[in-house]
Amino acid sequence: MNQKAWWKESVIYQIYPRSFKDSNKDGIGDLQGIIQQLDYLKYLGIDVIWLCPFYPSPNVDNGYDISDYTAISPEFGTMNDFEELVSQMKQRNLRLIIDLVANHCSNLHPWFQEARKSKDNFYRNYFIWHEGENGQPPNDWQSFFGGNAWTYNEATSDYYLHLFTPAQPDFNWDYKLLRSEIYRIMRFWLDKGVDGFRMDVISFISKQDISTSLQNSSQGIAEFYANGAKVHDYLQEMHEEVLRHYDVMTVGEGAGVKAEVAPLYVGSDRQELNMIFHFEHTSIDRDPKNFWQGVDWELSDLKIILNRWDAALAGKGWSSIYLGNHDLPRIVSRFGNDGEYRVISAKMLATLLLTLRGTPYLYQGDEIGMTNYPFTSIDEFRDVVSINAYITAKQQGESWQSFLNNQLQVARDHARTPMQWDNSKNAAFSVGRPWINVNPNYEEINAAQVIVDPNSIFNYYKQLIQLRKKLPVLIYGDYTMLDISHPYIYAYLRTDSQHKVLILLNFLPQNITVDLSSYLSDDDKLLISNYQELGQRGTELVLRPYEANIYSSCI
Ligand code: GLC
């Protein structure tokens, strides 16, 4: 099972192109901007870039509403720029995976423009249509981004399904011709030299029966839509038709996928996907019935969930490890502390990310400790989710303060503010006016500053990435949690037949004394810590606020 693979040994860096680096002064990050920063990424030590959508799009959902699958959005550059990016990456021995948004397209995609014209249009079956019920939508399914999931179409006098905004009609995967189009698109990019795909909400491609009611279900909305009856048939077909012919990696966005069924998607004997992103740990501070409503979280939930997932896949498949992405708040603000302990706690989270069993995915800006944005006005938001939530809040008479407090916790735009390169104007993201405000803390938090500081978050990430490469036990070794019931300490071992590594993390902003003498022997040396000065180590160990230590006798 622990068969070696390049994608197991890789560290993946996610780029949200709109916010990474603008090369032509229009305030929007672009492909040439990414090319300019490849040396930065190489220096950090990552192996693979996951590039979020860069295709032509009306941008209702920032590129996750695609109107042409085999072209480059003029905002981001040209096909030549893309080819240059691929070749510049190959020269640096970096791999590229791209976002495949195959559950839905844009309502401005020619297929949908055609399909909506008449019931006998050639493209009709590319989408999902249904008659209404007494002038109402066919059933009570809700969209993830607010409102009913069906929208009426005048010309055909019926409704089309969209699990996201009405501008994102869902594809009908039961239609063979549609599936062949997706496979053709995949081959197009693979033949251009990409090394795999991150598959947007791939767990939703096979739909539930139209007669099922969302309201009457005990499941959350994502669980309700996920794992449709045919999803595995389609993924196996995709593997057979496309993936197995290339040396590539795949990671599916596994919204609504529970640990028990995860091996069906990523089991090494299944010929489906290599990895999925599950949502369980990134939902611990969300209302189970409403992902966009924040609640408090506890470390014990995080530990239990990560443990359950590791156990579910052990010996069967491979995990993806992530703490943040373009849909989530900044990790240091969410799971760490973005005030006094920003640097220390960001390093503690880096330690977790790089030492759990699975392939780590690092989101742009986390390596420099970027934080949530201090929103104060609705004009600062760009995301359709926040704007829709604002409209609903107003309709329901919710106060501005209560709306804002929730957004300060859950907004996706926290992660979408521009990358902070240095302390010059607009953090050197763009010399034009950025499409979304730069976080005002860029003068203090920026890449130029952390690269030169040997004790920075960036240099700590760099060291951890090197340590992972030096110690295969951190990649292929077993994972065993210690002291699962401890409310503030996360401690675990990574072991193989010859090596043992102990990882100790304190999730509190205060000292905690732990007795781990039975796990730590005199031979075990401290390999790396997020504190410069050695802590006290006797039979007991005093962990300082957010302290993270890795011990081993292997080197
Ligand atoms: C995924 C993407 C998210 C997008 C949604 C709809 O969750 O990560 O950004 O809004 O799918 O495509």
Ligand code: CA
């Ligand atoms: Ca630009």
